[in-house]
Amino acid sequence: MKMRLDRFLSEMGIGTRSQLKRMCRAGRVTVNGMVQTSPEFHVDPETDRITVDGRTAVYDRYQYYMMNKPAGVVTATRDPKQKTVMDLMKQVHRKDLFPVGRLDIDTEGLLLLTNDGALANRLLSPKHHAEKVYRAIVRGRMTVEMAEKFAEGVDIGDETLTRPAKLDIVRMFPDRNDAGEEGWRSEILLTITEGRYHQVKRMFLAVGSEVLFLRRERMGGLSLDRRLAPGEVRRLTEEEIRTLIP
Numbered sequence: 001m002k003m004r005l006d007r008f009l010s011e012m013g014i015g016t017r018s019q020l021k022r023m024c025r026a027g028r029v030t031v032n033g034m035v036q037t038s039p040e041f042h043v044d045p046e047t048d049r050i051t052v053d054g055r056t057a058v059y060d061r062y063q064y065y066m067m068n069k070p071a072g073v074v075t076a077t078r079d080p081k082q083k084t085v086m087d088l089m090k091q092v093h094r095k096d097l098f099p100v101g102r103l104d105i106d107t108e109g110l111l112l113l114t115n116d117g118a119l120a121n122r123l124l125s126p127k128h129h130a131e132k133v134y135r136a137i138v139r140g141r142m143t144v145e146m147a148e149k150f151a152e153g154v155d156i157g158d159e160t161l162t163r164p165a166k167l168d169i170v171r172m173f174p175d176r177n178d179a180g181e182e183g184w185r186s187e188i189l190l191t192i193t194e195g196r197y198h199q200v201k202r203m204f205l206a207v208g209s210e211v212l213f214l215r216r217e218r219m220g221g222l223s224l225d226r227r228l229a230p231g232e233v234r235r236l237t238e239e240e241i242r243t244l245i246p
Contacts, residue, residue, distance in 0.1 A: 006039035010093040061114040070230035074104035109216035110224040129193040133218035139210040142186040157200035166191040
């Protein structure tokens with residue numbers, strides 16, 4: 001697969017297109033041992049040896065990034081009206097990345113972005129039962145009976161019940177609404193193995209509750225890095241990639 005030299009170097013994170021043009025014209029880039037001053041020169045990243053300032057630029061066919069998605073951002077590659085998660089990837093120059101699955105605009109937390117379509121399909125395919133763990137604040141007091149109902153499968157209005165889910169009650173605390181009336185809220189952890197439309201919110205509505213805050217904390221073997229502030233992104237480590245690709 002041939003591509004322009006400046007595009008290849010940009011996708012490898014070495015610099016912006018304008019920076020790379022200046023590097024080429026300054027004679028700082030070689031292809032197979034020969035100085036290449038034209039940023040438009042086409043290279044084969046899998047067979048050509050490309051260096052910048054004497055350092056070899058290694059081609060990563062697939063790249064993997066973790067984002068702590070903030071609320072108010074759409075999980076999409078582009079949107080004519082809303083800010084998207086890709087708008088938060090401005091320091092990453094790879095153009096073929098996409099989010100794996102989606103989080104609602106008001107949902108926060110772990111989002112995987114990659115250009116590895118096979119991995120995305122495996123994580124999202126219902127037959128692979130990849131676990132997704134969410135932390136939520138919900139209205140009302142959660143009960144053991146509710147947890148048992150989640151374990152059996154919940155009717156959320158689809159043709160079939162949801163798959164068995166694990167509901168862990170972390171804590172319950174009193175809540176006073178705007179009218180001064182006392183109520184309760186519960187903090188929970190919910191583990192599901194599918195990803196239907198608005199599934200978590202619909203599951204709690206089915207048991208008479210309402211999700212007030214929702215954050216995804218784990219997907220498959222990948223856990224959210226708590227050091228990432230909302231909106232921050234970093235590449236996965238080799239160990240994290242191995243948890244996704246056994």
